[in-house]
Amino acid sequence: MYPDNFRYTKEHEWVRVEGDVGTIGITDHAQQELGDIVYVDLPKQGARVTQGSTLGSVESVKAVSDIYAPVSGEVVGINAVLADAPEKLNADPHGEAWLVRIKLSAPPELEKLLSAADYQAYIGAEK
Amino acid sequence: MAAAPALRATPLNSTHRALGAKLVDFGGWEMPVQYSGILEEHQTVRTAVGLFDVSHMGEIEIRGPMAGALTDFVTTNHAARLSAGQVQYSGLLFEHGGFVDDILVHKVADDHYFLCVNASNQEKDFEQIRAHNRFGAQVDFTSDRYAQLALQGPKARLTLQKLTSVDLAAIRYYWFADGVVAGAPARIAHTGYTGEEGFEIYIPPPDAPRIWNQVLQAGAEFGIRPCGLGARNTLRLEAKMALYGHEIDASISPLEADLDWIVKLDKGEFVGREALQRQKQAGVRRRLVGFEMKGRGIGRDGYEVRIEGVPAGWVTSGSPSPTLNKNIGLCYLPAALAQPGRAIQIVVRGQPVDAVTVETPFYKRAR
Numbered sequence: 464m465y466p467d468n469f470r471y472t473k474e475h476e477w478v479r480v481e482g483d484v485g486t487i488g489i490t491d492h493a494q495q496e497l498g499d500i501v502y503v504d505l506p507k508q509g510a511r512v513t514q515g516s517t518l519g520s521v522e523s524v525k526a527v528s529d530i531y532a533p534v535s536g537e538v539v540g541i542n543a544v545l546a547d548a549p550e551k552l553n554a555d556p557h558g559e560a561w562l563v564r565i566k567l568s569a570p571p572e573l574e575k576l577l578s579a580a581d582y583q584a585y586i587g588a589e590k
Numbered sequence: 591m592a593a594a595p596a597l598r599a600t601p602l603n604s605t606h607r608a609l610g611a612k613l614v615d616f617g618g619w620e621m622p623v624q625y626s627g628i629l630e631e632h633q634t635v636r637t638a639v640g641l642f643d644v645s646h647m648g649e650i651e652i653r654g655p656m657a658g659a660l661t662d663f664v665t666t667n668h669a670a671r672l673s674a675g676q677v678q679y680s681g682l683l684f685e686h687g688g689f690v691d692d693i694l695v696h697k698v699a700d701d702h703y704f705l706c707v708n709a710s711n712q713e714k715d716f717e718q719i720r721a722h723n724r725f726g727a728q729v730d731f732t733s734d735r736y737a738q739l740a741l742q743g744p745k746a747r748l749t750l751q752k753l754t755s756v757d758l759a760a761i762r763y764y765w766f767a768d769g770v771v772a773g774a775p776a777r778i779a780h781t782g783y784t785g786e787e788g789f790e791i792y793i794p795p796p797d798a799p800r801i802w803n804q805v806l807q808a809g810a811e812f813g814i815r816p817c818g819l820g821a822r823n824t825l826r827l828e829a830k831m832a833l834y835g836h837e838i839d840a841s842i843s844p845l846e847a848d849l850d851w852i853v854k855l856d857k858g859e860f861v862g863r864e865a866l867q868r869q870k871q872a873g874v875r876r877r878l879v880g881f882e883m884k885g886r887g888i889g890r891d892g893y894e895v896r897i898e899g900v901p902a903g904w905v906t907s908g909s910p911s912p913t914l915n916k917n918i919g920l921c922y923l924p925a926a927l928a929q930p931g932r933a934i935q936i937v938v939r940g941q942p943v944d945a946v947t948v949e950t951p952f953y954k955r956a957r
Contacts, residue, residue, distance in 0.1 A: 498612075498820065499629045501910050502886070520939070522888060524628045524910055525820055527939070553627075 471582035497523040540564030600645035617710030622818040631821035639743035640817035648712025656725035672697040683862030737798035742788030745812035785829025828953035877928040880950035883917035885943040889936035
């Protein structure tokens with residue numbers, strides 16, 4: 464369920480790093496908790512974000528939730544699919560429905576994030 | 591750190607868990623917010639039939655020769671005009687004209703009225719009614735004696751009919767009958783909180799899990815689904831039914847809430863009447879009105895509403911409307927400005943987003 468090559472936050476984002484670019488998304492647990500997703504708001508291409516700052520928001524039928532940047536850097540890619548098909552975030556949160564790509568400015572930050580096993584233990588305990 | 595108080599549970603709590611429901615704290619009750627998903631559950635009620643556990647709702651019963659007099663005195667609608675077997679939506683008000691609660695009054699007999707009240711208000715409602723009982727009626731808090739299920743949707747009657755010999759087609763809208771459902775004594779009311787055809791049944795709590803399962807079996811051929819409070823909220827919003835704590839509360843009067851029709855100022859004395867009369871003479875200052883988003887975003891509960899950039903009111907409820915495929919909501923605006931067709935802006939997370947006031951209800955079923 465939770466890929467081992469991802470790192471996770473306690474706010475339920477994931478990041479998959481290839482080279483110096485991280486692909487960011489929200490976890491399956493997050494989409495389950497949110498329910499039917501109707502809007503996804505993402506930053507603009509070129510925006511600079513810092514780890515832990517608000518990256519955007521996800522809105523479900525019942526509530527809005529912020530998404531936090533799991534890493535610092537520059538937004539170099541946005542998943543345009545989500546503007547017209549936000550429900551894909553419910554269907555494939557770890558794959559097709561990634562949110563943004565960020566060029567990492569501080570790769571050591573990744574050490575602060577959770578492994579798949581730690582994240583699963585964390586959400587298990589949260590319940 | 592103080593320990594969180596234990597949540598209250600309905601007799602169906604373990605049934606919901608077994609079905610994989612997502613449970614949330616709803617006014618101190620652990621209730622299912624969704625099973626399969628709000629959108630799917632919503633559509634099921636609009637097109638087939640959904641089953642809701644609403645056992646958290648409270649019941650208060652008023653008995654004795656003066657039961658009608660007390661019921662009429664503490665409520666805004668004309669309870670004295672009800673026939674036995676009839677149901678009426680009504681308001682329970684403070685002297686100052688704000689809502690204690692909105693309730694359903696069922697007249698069982700001349701000497702017996704059965705009130706269905708909101709879960710989080712039930713103790714307050716009971717105290718309010720007792721405090722005004724100068725008639726010597728018997729007022730009983732009977733929430734523990736009833737579980738309540740709501741079957742809602744165009745196939746609700748066909749589903750429930752399989753489990754009872756009571757002729758459901760003969761129960762008119764906002765009437766009820768007492769009978770037997772799946773072998774248990776039941777009060778069967780042709781009422782609901784979804785804007786759809788349906789029934790609300792009051793049953794003994796120990797029978798609730800068994801009856802719940804029998805209803806699901808009976809409705810299987812129609813595609814019945816268990817539905818949670820999430821869908822209940824989107825359904826009631828489309829039908830523009832008030833939710834206590836949102837459209838109405840102690841600071842809001844029925845005249846402001848666009849509920850003039852439940853206020854019968856000419857019926858005689860009742861709690862809150864003088865305040866409402868003064869308000870009516872002076873004119874209400876604010877009024878509830880529906881809106882539709884024009885720009886991208888959803889106006890949610892508590893968001894500021896502006897007219898030509900100037901703060902003018904607030905959103906009481908807002909959500910995507912699964913039936914209309916629009917983002918809808920209700921808001922308070924100055925009464926003089928609360929007509930359909932007005933351009934407004936709703937401040938969605940710091941950004942004003944265009945919206946327009948519209949006629950309500952947003953959804954009305956074909957009859």
